Amino acid sequence: MTEDILNQINGLRFGDRIEVDWWDHSRREMRLTPKGKGRPQLFDVPVHSIGWFFGVAGEETKHIVLTRDIFVWPSMGDFDVDAIAILLNVTKDIRVVAPSQMNPKFATQLKTAWEKGQVRVVKRGKRLRLIANLREVKS
Numbered sequence: 001m002t003e004d005i006l007n008q009i010n011g012l013r014f015g016d017r018i019e020v021d022w023w024d025h026s027r028r029e030m031r032l033t034p035k036g037k038g039r040p041q042l043f044d045v046p047v048h049s050i051g052w053f054f055g056v057a058g059e060e061t062k063h064i065v066l067t068r069d070i071f072v073w074p075s076m077g078d079f080d081v082d083a084i085a086i087l088l089n090v091t092k093d094i095r096v097v098a099p100s101q102m103n104p105k106f107a108t109q110l111k112t113a114w115e116k117g118q119v120r121v122v123k124r125g126k127r128l129r130l131i132a133n134l135r136e137v138k139s
């Protein structure tokens with residue numbers, strides 16, 4: 001991880017629309033053929049992700065958290081978000097597409113749910129449910 005990436009992250013605000021270029025580090029399946037053609041082993045797979053910046057999370061290793069879709073449950077005060085967590089160590093570049101343009105009241109509720117509410121994985125690797133603690137949010 002470069003100092004440049006850390007500087008880029010320090011300049012981000014909750015809700016900024018960002019693009020992140022990073023190296024995929026998911027599972028690989030390979031076919032090993034002793035008599036096969038000499039094909040190079042490809043492990044570097046570049047990925048380009050776009051979403052709203054939620055912050056940096058993780059205890060042992062830090063991740064950039066981006067959300068792609070935000071589902072609002074007004075009657076419950078909860079949000080479901082399609083999120084991706086990108087390891088800082090595999091991040092190549094971060095660019096701000098647009099500063100946060102969320103409605104300020106909505107952004108405050110969403111940020112409160114993220115920072116002070118409860119977070120649970122609804123569908124492993126796919127969606128997070130943010131259970132808001134909105135008593136602290138002023139209208």
